[in-house]
Amino acid sequence: MSKTKRQLQEQNSDVDMTPMLDIVFILLIFFIVTTSFVKEEGLLINRPNKSQSNSPNKPVIMLQINENGLIQFNGKAVDIERIPARIENFLAKNETSSAVVIPHANVTYDTVVKVIDQIKLFDQLTVAIGK
Helix, strand or coil, X not given: CHHHHHHHHHHHCCCCCHHHHHHHHHHHHHHHXXXXXXXXXXXXXXXXXXXXXXXXXXXXXXXXECCCXXXXXXXXXXXXXXXXXXXXXXXXXXXXXXEEEEECCCCXXXXXXXXXXXXXXXXXXXXXXXX
């Protein structure tokens, strides 16, 4: 009798996988529904055409940013808040329509964007990013 009892127990000991599959599908649906897709934003840069290049006689505003985030305006150190005053002074003495920002490879994007924002206060200037 014990042998038949064991055989009955072995036959009835199957695991029912249906509830586990239901839970897996419910979790899958939950994660699909709650996933949000984010569109990454970047800088929009308009590259000038070759025909729009400056003549060699026109001076160019050069802003260099070193790896420590220090800014140089045409080779002289300047604070980020003083950039508009320097540009205004430069435009009073020289006629130019372009500014070049040359960031170091290790500079944060935040610093570069702040410098470009300071230049964009002047509508007549076009901004170029150099290496």
